[in-house]
Amino acid sequence: MRAIRVATLTGPDDVEIAEVDRPSPGSGEVLIEVAYAGVTFPELLQTRGMYQTKHELPFVLGSEAAGIVVEAGAGSRFSSGDRVAAIPGKGSFAEFMVAADEQTVPVPDEVSLAHAAGMPMNVLTADFALRLRAQAQAGQSILVHGAAGGLGSATVQMALAMGLEVIGVVSTEDKAETVRDLGATHVVMAEGFKDAAKELYPNGVDYVFDPVGGDRFTDSTRVLAPFGRLLVLGFSAGEIPSIKVNRLLLKNISVDGVAWGAAARERPDYIAEQWDAVADYVAAGKLNPAIHATHPLDEAAKAIGELDSRSVRGKVLLELKGE
CATH class of the missing domain: 3.90.180.10 (Medium-chain alcohol dehydrogenases, catalytic domain)
Known part of the structure; x- marks a missing residue:
């Protein structure tokens, strides 16, 4: 073959x-x-x-x-x-x-x-991030970096299916149009995303979903609401960022690692359990x-x-x- x-x-x-x-x-x-x-x-x-x-x-x-x-x-x-x-x-x-x-x-x-x-990989990673790691609830808000990419777009759809308000972060107008077509609540440009997000949500967002890393990381902590959580999924920008942990202390925020692959290897039943959990969304076309x-x-x-x-x-x- x-x-x-x-x-x-x-x-x-x-x-x-x-x-x-x-x-x-x-x-x-x-x-x-x-x-x-x-x-x-x-x-x-x-x-x-x-x-x-x-x-x-x-x-x-x-x-x-x-x-x-x-x-x-x-x-x-x-x-x-x-x-x-x-x-x-x-x-x-x-x-x-x-x-x-x-x-x-x-x-x-x-x-x-x-x-x-x-x-499979994107939908189950999004489910793992939002439902299992963040335990996100309907009515909460999330900012999604790389929202037009494969993983980002799956997360936009998953968050919307779960009833969250979604701010999609993109780098071009073409990508913005893609994310609008997915139904995102708001779309902002990566350049200046912090100020744009703070204008939309003055008190901050509940979650930031970040598969990008790099120089966006610090500003991502700044757009979180008190008790907010930054979900780290990877570093497509090529740079692994670091943080001064006093930022976490002052706002009662956290940075959470999201490694779906590692979790699935440890728990072989995860994939079937997750697929069952999102089956209604899949059948309804909400995660296409x-x-x-x-x-x-x-x-x-x-x-x-x-x-x-x-x-x-x-x-x-x-x-x-x-x-």
Whole structure:
């Protein structure tokens, strides 16, 4: 079968299209014919050896995908013909992939496989951040950095589905339009976001969702209301910020790490539990990702490179079998 493989840690331009053996499912696993694969920020980092999870070279790239089960291993809860999405961690940029049952979720008929491929990592990360880590409640407010990106846009949709007021932070007017289309309560520009947010919410917001880091971090603490929480998800700006902890003390605010992947590895039941928790939102179309671009498999380098350019508005996909 055809697959995208990482053989050298020299960046997305050097990923290769290779013929590799089609995998076989073991006990409690499924073989999935991949319809679409989602392109995520970890893939970009993995091509450079910068992601916390390391794989022995060469390896088939790809963290998530959606498709049809073509073979179920002994004891699997899935059957041939099931529409599913899965988060195997690697191997999804291929015509077929194997995923464990606990990494696999059913896709309702109302949801396209293209949209399903763009959901798992971003939707479950957003749910983990808002429902499980922040324990956010309807009527509260959240400022979302990188609101037009794959993770940011999923978080905007999740927060709105949960009844929160959302301020989306973006860097361009095109991205602002994308976030407005998602239904965000307010949209502000990254340049000067602190003053814009304080004008909208003079007493501050309850949460800041930050997958960006860098020089936005300090101003993010300044827009929090007393007892507010800054949710740290990553550092796409490339710089890991630091903070003088007296800022936390003076306003009774906190900075919370949100590492969904680490939690899911420790709790294999997390994925199914979370998918059940958001199932109504998914079926109702409240979490359908905006699709920025869809590329064929042989354009994987270009697709991953789009994330590097920080120009993405929504989700980037690779199309394999399609629908």
